[in-house]
Amino acid sequence: MNLAAELFPAAWLWSAGLIALAVAVWMVRTGPWASLREPVRLNLFLGCGVMLALVWSLKAGVNPGLDIHLLGAMVVTLVMGPQLGMAALGLALAGVTLNGGAEWLAFPINWLVMAVVPVAVANTYFRLIERFAPKHFFVFIFVIAFFGSAITALAQGVFASTVLWAAGAYTYDFLMAQYLPFFLLLGFSEAWLSGAAVTMMVVFRPGWVIRFDDQVYLWNK
Numbered sequence: 001m002n003l004a005a006e007l008f009p010a011a012w013l014w015s016a017g018l019i020a021l022a023v024a025v026w027m028v029r030t031g032p033w034a035s036l037r038e039p040v041r042l043n044l045f046l047g048c049g050v051m052l053a054l055v056w057s058l059k060a061g062v063n064p065g066l067d068i069h070l071l072g073a074m075v076v077t078l079v080m081g082p083q084l085g086m087a088a089l090g091l092a093l094a095g096v097t098l099n100g101g102a103e104w105l106a107f108p109i110n111w112l113v114m115a116v117v118p119v120a121v122a123n124t125y126f127r128l129i130e131r132f133a134p135k136h137f138f139v140f141i142f143v144i145a146f147f148g149s150a151i152t153a154l155a156q157g158v159f160a161s162t163v164l165w166a167a168g169a170y171t172y173d174f175l176m177a178q179y180l181p182f183f184l185l186l187g188f189s190e191a192w193l194s195g196a197a198v199t200m201m202v203v204f205r206p207g208w209v210i211r212f213d214d215q216v217y218l219w220n221k
Helices: 010-030 033-037 039-057 073-080 082-098 104-132 137-166 172-178 182-204
Strands: 060-063 066-068
Touching: 010 082, 010 104, 033 039, 033 082, 039 073, 039 082, 066 182, 073 082, 073 104, 073 137, 073 182, 082 104, 104 137, 137 172, 137 182
Parallel strands: none
Antiparallel strands: 060 066
16 A cells, blocks of 8 residues: 555644554563564565565556555454564565665555554454364365454555544545445455465465464364
């Protein structure tokens, strides 16, 4: 998405910086950072950041300051958990920004819109399905990975549109007609690609997906 800094008043950018700092403090205090001492987890963390930086570089422009691209929030949430997932998406955003695809001044608000909120939605959705749906392999694959990826992308589009409208960057009518509908297409693509990625990892490397427990989703089924 890579929102441009000129779309927002200075107060919005400063406020986003303070909120991002608070989230970062929470991540540092509560995240399972010790797990990165394991080479496999560290490689997964860095690999997610690098791969998503490449994916985010493949974007389509809708209007000045508005780009859309695949997100990968559900994938990193299932693989790394929420705190490390937000950090991995932050690493991807840093790579895109270093490459000139985004502005450092807009880094906090972009991180909140493209990482913090989507991962929070993905993690909440996962917990709701885990609590109320049957514990079955196909529930994890289709309901959580596939359908959950689409919901996360759509939620991110709604949140981004709300932020742009509230900041006065674009009108409600423009966003409803020329921006938000594209997230319906993006949600479909996100579901297939992210769902396929999670499926491959669960089948061939289930230990990589921290949210997948084969004793819960496979045994005695």
